[in-house]
Amino acid sequence: MSYVTIFAGNSVNGTYSTLQALQAAGNHTTLAYTHMLLCGLKAWATQTAADGAEEARKMCGGHGYMVISGLPEIVNSVLATCTFEGENYVMWGQVSHYLTKGVDAATLPADLVYLEAYCADMTSSCKAVGTDFRESRVLLDIFRRRAAKCIVEAYNLVAAAEKGNGLSREQAENKHATSLIVAARAHIELYVLEASIKQLASLPADTDMSIKAALNRLVSLFGLSTISSPFSPFAASFLGDRYISASQILEMRDQTDQLIQELLPDIVALTDAWSFTDASLQSALGCKDGDVYHRIMAWTRRLPVNVEAKNNGGVFKAGWEQYISPFLRENRERRSGSRL
Ligand SMILES: Cc1cc2nc3c(=O)[nH]c(=O)nc-3n(C[C@H](O)[C@H](O)[C@H](O)COP(=O)(O)OP(=O)(O)OC[C@H]3O[C@@H](n4cnc5c(N)ncnc54)[C@H](O)[C@@H]3O)c2cc1C
Helix, strand or coil, rough: HHHHHHHHHHHHHHHHHHHHHHHCCCCCCCCHHHHHHHHHHHHHHHHHHHHHHHHHHHCCCHHHHHHHHCCCHHHHHHHHCCCCCHHHHHHHHHHHHHHHHHHCCCCCCCHHHHHHHHHHHHHHHCCCCCCCCCCHHHHHHHHHHHHHHHHHHHHHHHHHHHHHCCCCHHHHHHCHHHHHHHHHHHHHHHHHHHHHHHHHHHCCCCCCHHHHHHHHHHHHHHHHHHHHHCCCCHHHHHHHHHCCHHHHHHHHHHHHHHHHHHHHHHHHHHHHHCCCCCHCCCCCCCCCCHHHHHHHHHHHHHHHHHHHHHHHHCCCCCCCCHHHHHHEEEEEEEECCCCC
């Protein structure tokens, strides 16, 4: 997720530079599109980072909950980004408003033209999707189909609430905010996939083949896990849609597991490539030398509560030195053969 976020970030930086150049010449035509994209990527990237940090914390079990693991602080500070600089639900609202306005327009904005193919297809029997789910073309087809379906469905709900219930556009969008957020998210994830595929295609020609292969696997993993993860609220997007069958979703999950196996030898290098310093992570678990357990003990001994405990009795209760500690020591010596 970090890699595709960087790919999408590089791409949107280009879009923003283009906007600035156009605006300097008095041309504001790409403003609405760029605004939508920045809002959507802000919400998507910060939520992805917050979910990822929390997942990393959980993966370290109880160790991840320790303050000296650094993970609670990382989770907390990343979580704040979902709120500041544009609260994420408000950001999704900006994207979905752009989508409903785009569908209403006499001509669809360029980034929404993919809706036409979906609408044309709805009346005919759906084409079966290709079976090589790692192939960019197949993944893009699936992402376009999913986004188009979500957008058209959400738009129809809003339109029905306006016409049927006499609500204003604002009230109708508020009523169907959940469906609109799903659609907004699917549209942004399509952008992330497109941007990642483009960035991979534009890597310098002399890029090491093994690096290209690893990055390609990461992008495929993003695509497949986004579509088929049982934990994804979007996995159900295709239910009742003949475009992808339930057995194809299972096949995607198999390919996801396969990709993870193939990526395993590169995972440490792909993680270290971000070059986080020990000082920035401030984690007893995450230091470069991997000396986790000595460091946990060393840092724990230096915690003020333990230093005070040693000097002043602190957390030690009366009787510890006199009874409990000798008892435990004696027990340990008696069982010296046991690791416990
Ligand atoms: C760590 C941190 C640092 C910050 N630093 C700064 C700073 O340096 N400078 C500064 O000015 N501010 C700062 N803020 C404030 C921040 O910008 C606001 O907290 C943020 O914009 C959200 O506004 P709010 O707190 O009023 O929440 P609200 O806007 O009240 O949001 C509360 C809930 O209501 C929902 N909601 C809001 N509007 C709508 C709507 N129209 N439709 C549907 N639902 C809606 C939101 O989705 C959210 O779930 C900081 C906040 C944090 C957490």
